[in-house]
Amino acid sequence: MKALSGFYYVDGGDGALTACRGRGKFRHQKLTPLVGDRVRFTSLGEGAGILDEILPRKNQFQRPAVANIDQLVVIASGAVPVTDPFLIDRVVSIAEGRDCEPVICINKCDLDAAEELYQTYRKAGFLTLRVSAETGEGIPELAAAIAGKVSAFTGNSGVGKSSILNALEPEFRLQVGEVSDKLGRGRHTTRHVELFRLSSGAIVADTPGFSSFDTEGMELRRPEELQYTFREFAPYLDQCRFTGCAHVKEKGCAVLAAVKAGEIAPSRHASYVRLYEQAKEVPEWERKEKEQ
Ligand SMILES: Nc1nc2c(ncn2[C@@H]2O[C@H](COP(=O)(O)OP(=O)(O)OP(=O)(O)O)[C@@H](O)[C@H]2O)c(=O)[nH]1
Ligand SMILES: [Mg+2]
Ligand SMILES: [Zn+2]
Secondary structure (H helix, E strand, C coil), X not given: CEEECCEEEEECCCCCXXXXXXXXXXXXXXXXXCECCCEEEEEEECCEEEEEEECCCCCEEECCEEECCCEEEEEEECCCCCCCHHHHHHHHHHHCCCCCEEEEEEECXXXXXXXXXXXXXXHHCCEEEECCCCCCCCHHHHHHHHCCCEEEEECECCCCHHHHHHHHCHHHCCCCCXXXXXXXXXXXXXXXXXXXXXXXXXXXXXXXXXXXXXXXXXXXCCHHHHHHHCHHHHHHHHHCCCCCCCCCCCCCCHHHHHHHCCCCCHHHHHHHHHHHHHHHHCCHHHHHHHHC
């Protein structure tokens, strides 16, 4: 359920948490237990235990560091701190193809409806919600979207991930932070990943917010695989004039034509190009090393 200062907190099924130490073999195998892992553990009594085994994962993520997630709920905001669409597109691209559905949730709609963001992701084919943790608007729709699933909230610091969890379940009383007036940035109030069980049965991870200059969790996909992680590109991919088209600035590119025709949002394509350029920079040996 959470990992803190060398302890892994395991829910044995009855809701009570057992603080486990990991076995040395995990370190030798370079295996890090993740929040969301299904595990076997031995109880030593008095809330202490030993983590024996990590069961096979359905998926895993570096940022946020979670495993076995059905849905990545990307929380964004059109009000301060305004979300850079590139940050949304980067996590969405990572989630695609990992058996994890991205959901876009625009918070603070009491302050700003973020019409452009809303239309961009709705049109691209994502479940896109508008909520306000402040007024409660849209919270029932979000509750319905996470029902019966394991979700992780992610998004830049200060967008209101913890506030939304409090709106879903007032008794959590998670700490929320002010947004700095001077910089318009969040204060990284949430410091660790933690899974919560909602009374509805939904399971949600609150995670620390990322910042724009964060380079961790960089795209490890090969540049030519990236096109498949932008779902709205799919109808155009086999219509480019040249096979192996990079869809960056090639002649006769059907993706570029779709951007021009207003079928694909320019910000989505710009993110694709940025990720493509980044992926080209990663040498193959480094990719292989990180994949392990
Ligand atoms: N007006 C308005 N303010 C909100 C809303 N949701 C959150 N806030 C405010 O935004 C600030 C940041 O909220 P948090 O919940 O701490 O944001 P977070 O995403 O958890 O931030 P980190 O833990 O740093 O990643 C707080 O001052 C909240 O009161 C909303 O829907 N409307
Ligand atoms: Mg938080
Ligand atoms: Zn093309």
